[in-house]
Amino acid sequence: ARKKAYWRLLPLLFICYVIAYVDRANVAIAKLTMTTALPGFATDVLGFGAGVFFWGYFLLEVPGSLIVERGSARKWICRIMLTWGVMAAATALVKTPMQFYVVRFMLGLAEAGFFPGIVVFLTHWFPARDRTRALALFFIATPVAQIISPKISNALLKIGMTETVNGVTVQHAQVLGMQGWQWVYIFWGIPAVLLGMAVLLFLKDRPRDAHWLTVEEREALETQLETDKAAGSKKRMTLLQAL
Numbered sequence: 001a002r003k004k005a006y007w008r009l010l011p012l013l014f015i016c017y018v019i020a021y022v023d024r025a026n027v028a029i030a031k032l033t034m035t036t037a038l039p040g041f042a043t044d045v046l047g048f049g050a051g052v053f054f055w056g057y058f059l060l061e062v063p064g065s066l067i068v069e070r071g072s073a074r075k076w077i078c079r080i081m082l083t084w085g086v087m088a089a090a091t092a093l094v095k096t097p098m099q100f101y102v103v104r105f106m107l108g109l110a111e112a113g114f115f116p117g118i119v120v121f122l123t124h125w126f127p128a129r130d131r132t133r134a135l136a137l138f139f140i141a142t143p144v145a146q147i148i149s150p151k152i153s154n155a156l157l158k159i160g161m162t163e164t165v166n167g168v169t170v171q172h173a174q175v176l177g178m179q180g181w182q183w184v185y186i187f188w189g190i191p192a193v194l195l196g197m198a199v200l201l202f203l204k205d206r207p208r209d210a211h212w213l214t215v216e217e218r219e220a221l222e223t224q225l226e227t228d229k230a231a232g233s234k235k236r237m238t239l240l241q242a243l
Helices: 002-025 027-037 043-070 073-093 097-111 114-123 128-139 141-157 180-202 215-231
Strands: 162-165 168-171
Touching: 002 073, 002 097, 002 114, 002 128, 002 141, 002 180, 002 215, 027 043, 027 141, 027 180, 043 073, 043 097, 043 114, 073 097, 073 114, 073 180, 114 128, 128 141, 141 180
Parallel strands: none
Antiparallel strands: 162 168
């Protein structure tokens, strides 16, 4: 049952986190041409906008985690991914610094519950002895995203731009009237929406809901999870104790 849960849940969650990391960080690559394509978009504007993301992220991280714990993790994670995919792609439409700040703030709100929500979701599936390994595999998505995204994003960035190759000036055509920095946001926003639908279809909230486990496997996992929960502290923590 534990092996089935690893192979059924972690590959999908891993890919989701790769896309999540790219969507929050791809402004670092898009800015290479945004500063020249959009009037008023100096480096300090893009830097501030990149930071505004975390204002929204900070506000909804804890509420998002509580919703995952008390409700349906599958539905909530799907909602997160759909809205963050839309917000990420919508960055391609900004024309002014204020529009950029607003869409970055909304992206932070949209994505806020994903990371802590996944951590809570894993507690619904993996006993304590397996949870650390599951989290470690999930965390590896960050360096993987840092490895694969620049290559792809830099290729997209050339759309609509002029560059010199071996002394020859090459003009790359726009696609659908948009430049490369816009396609960086759209290209990485679309997978979030598609993966959100995959989460809704393929993830299950708890072992008892998983049709791909036998009755004995479901009962074994649920029993182990209840045993772990009973062994933990039963007292509610104060805010100071939690900190």
